[in-house]
Amino acid sequence: MGKMEAAGGLAVTTGVDVNADVDRLRAEGVPARLAAKDATLWGPDAAEEAAIRLGWVDTFVTSKELLAPLAKLRAELNEQGIDHIALAGMGGSSLAPEVISRTLDLGISILDTTDPGQIVAELGEASLRRTAVVVSSKSGSTVETDSQRRAFEAAFKGVGIEDSTKRFVFVTDPGSALEALAKEQGSHLFLADANVGGRYSALTAFGLVPTALAGADVAELIEQAEAFAATIENDGDNPAVVLGAVIAAKPTITIADDGTGVVGLGDWAEQLIAESLGKDGKGTLPVVLEEPAAAGARGSDRVYATVGGSSTGLPASGSQLAMPDVVVNGPLGAQFLAWELATAYAGYLIGIDPFNQPNVTESKENTNRILADGLPEERPHAVDGAVEIYGSHADTVAGALGEVLTNADREDAYIAVLAYLDRIDDASVAALRAELADRTGAPVTWGWGPRFLHSTGQFHKGGRQTGVFVQITGEVGEDLVIPGRDYTFAGLQAAQAAGDRQALESRERPLVRFHLTNRKHGINQLLHAVRELS
Numbered sequence: 001m002g003k004m005e006a007a008g009g010l011a012v013t014t015g016v017d018v019n020a021d022v023d024r025l026r027a028e029g030v031p032a033r034l035a036a037k038d039a040t041l042w043g044p045d046a047a048e049e050a051a052i053r054l055g056w057v058d059t060f061v062t063s064k065e066l067l068a069p070l071a072k073l074r075a076e077l078n079e080q081g082i083d084h085i086a087l088a089g090m091g092g093s094s095l096a097p098e099v100i101s102r103t104l105d106l107g108i109s110i111l112d113t114t115d116p117g118q119i120v121a122e123l124g125e126a127s128l129r130r131t132a133v134v135v136s137s138k139s140g141s142t143v144e145t146d147s148q149r150r151a152f153e154a155a156f157k158g159v160g161i162e163d164s165t166k167r168f169v170f171v172t173d174p175g176s177a178l179e180a181l182a183k184e185q186g187s188h189l190f191l192a193d194a195n196v197g198g199r200y201s202a203l204t205a206f207g208l209v210p211t212a213l214a215g216a217d218v219a220e221l222i223e224q225a226e227a228f229a230a231t232i233e234n235d236g237d238n239p240a241v242v243l244g245a246v247i248a249a250k251p252t253i254t255i256a257d258d259g260t261g262v263v264g265l266g267d268w269a270e271q272l273i274a275e276s277l278g279k280d281g282k283g284t285l286p287v288v289l290e291e292p293a294a295a296g297a298r299g300s301d302r303v304y305a306t307v308g309g310s311s312t313g314l315p316a317s318g319s320q321l322a323m324p325d326v327v328v329n330g331p332l333g334a335q336f337l338a339w340e341l342a343t344a345y346a347g348y349l350i351g352i353d354p355f356n357q358p359n360v361t362e363s364k365e366n367t368n369r370i371l372a373d374g375l376p377e378e379r380p381h382a383v384d385g386a387v388e389i390y391g392s393h394a395d396t397v398a399g400a401l402g403e404v405l406t407n408a409d410r411e412d413a414y415i416a417v418l419a420y421l422d423r424i425d426d427a428s429v430a431a432l433r434a435e436l437a438d439r440t441g442a443p444v445t446w447g448w449g450p451r452f453l454h455s456t457g458q459f460h461k462g463g464r465q466t467g468v469f470v471q472i473t474g475e476v477g478e479d480l481v482i483p484g485r486d487y488t489f490a491g492l493q494a495a496q497a498a499g500d501r502q503a504l505e506s507r508e509r510p511l512v513r514f515h516l517t518n519r520k521h522g523i524n525q526l527l528h529a530v531r532e533l534s
């Protein structure tokens with residue numbers, strides 16, 4: 001299968017012809033310059049931000065300092081009968097912990113949501129009594145994270161834990177409001193390296209604190225990254241350089257686990273690639289696949305990547321599957337560093353600053369305005385069973401989905417399904433992605449709202465403007481107040497969906513919205529309707 005480059009425990013094997021870009025990266029000294037944290041690599045406009053964003057190149061070495069305090073805190077918590085970790089955090093503050101915990105099979109709860117049902121489900125008395133909450137936010141000001149923290153604080157009180165301050169472990173940048181709060185109330189506090197952006201923070205306190213407290217051997221992850229780091233200056237044998245050229249090669253990269261041990265890296269890489277590269281009307285769209293054989297993996301406009309933990313370089317079950325365009329095999333710690341480096345190289349090749357996220361704030365500002373002024377008045381164009389249809393001329397769910405397929409029937413289009421639902425209880429709705437991919441040649445990406453706002457959300461607003469959007473919202477069963485705020489989780493979730501809708505509609509992108517007046521029935525209807533389409 002073409003070119004294979006292996007070093008530092010990780011192998012990248014690809015049939016994509018990336019020789020010219022690999023040669024260019026080497027001839028221009030990019031690997032050595034990045035290893036030396038040269039902030040001028042991405043041009044003069046990017047240099048100021050890059051100068052304070054390159055800590056990830058080696059900061060994981062200093063992360064070793066976290067090991068002893070984390071072991072001590074874990075033992076302390078366990079002694080108090082606290083053996084469950086819940087993590088409140090969005091984007092870079094939760095995606096790496098999620099891959100680590102899925103790969104190492106840790107029972108951590110990750111709350112990157114504003115869905116009231118999903119949050120209420122975490123607040124049962126029996127589980128709360130055993131729970132410590134890691135509140136992770138680099139900025140310290142992310143509304144979802146702050147709201148989750150408030151909900152936990154109230155829930156602890158509700159079960160008679162009056163002083164819950166020691167149940168909270170804060171991870172944040174020095175100088176943030178969260179640091180001040182941790183100090184004021186005497187909660188546990190881990191300060192992160194401020195020179196590392198959220199999506200590059202897997203091997204800093206953001207990735208390591210919650211997972212170590214949940215029982216992960218994070219020292220091993222650091223060792224794996226360290227072994228791989230020895231390759232990053234290499235002119236030859238540099239797998240990350242090849243991976244970077246592959247990421248830059250086509251408009252879309254589809255990513256699947258190959259089943260050999262690293263679980264769910266795609267969701268983390270999705271944020272890394274989408275927020276780093278989806279801007280200035282260009283960039284690479286990452287699409288996470290449910291499995292290697294999933295619909296939409298391949299196409300002339302995309303590179304199909306599989307990721308695995310095996311060090312043999314090829315997926316174990318590769319023979320029955322469509323052969324990937326690129327296979328990335330190696331342990332998780334090396335994978336983190338390899339994809340980070342590769343994304344930075346791809347930014348260099350495409351001509352994009354990989355460290356800012358200029359279009360993320362727009363939806364947040366819309367949300368804040370809506371929270372202050374109220375939701376916009378909107379009437380459904382039609383109601384079909386348990387589904388209200390907005391932004392379509394069709395009277396039925398099938399008709400509206402048919403319009404989506406028609407809109408996506410052009411060479412450079414992609415479809416994004418954005419579901420503001422409970423990603424555990426409403427998980428079955430995600431089958432819609434593969435069904436849509438099966439019926440169109442376009443790439444189809446799935447996003448749970450508001451989580452995707454901190455990931456592909458940047459691409460949808462800042463990358464190539466060819467997205468066709470399907471937004472799904474749903475009635476809320478049990479709502480939950482956010483203490484100290486004059487809105488509830490349901491209100492926040494609805495405002496986030498409306499705010500993002502406004503941001504997408506202002507770009508004149510087609511957007512159909514399905515509002516499920518009964519989630520279960522509405523999901524069945526959507527899946528039934530899409531399966532009826534030819």
Ligand SMILES: O=P(O)(O)OC[C@H]1O[C@](O)(CO)[C@@H](O)[C@@H]1O
Pocket residue numbers: 090091092093136137138139140141142145198199275357360453454455
């Ligand atoms: O860690 P914070 O500051 O809460 O931010 C969470 C996420 O929000 C963003 O800043 C913007 O979406 C991401 O880059 C980041 O990972």
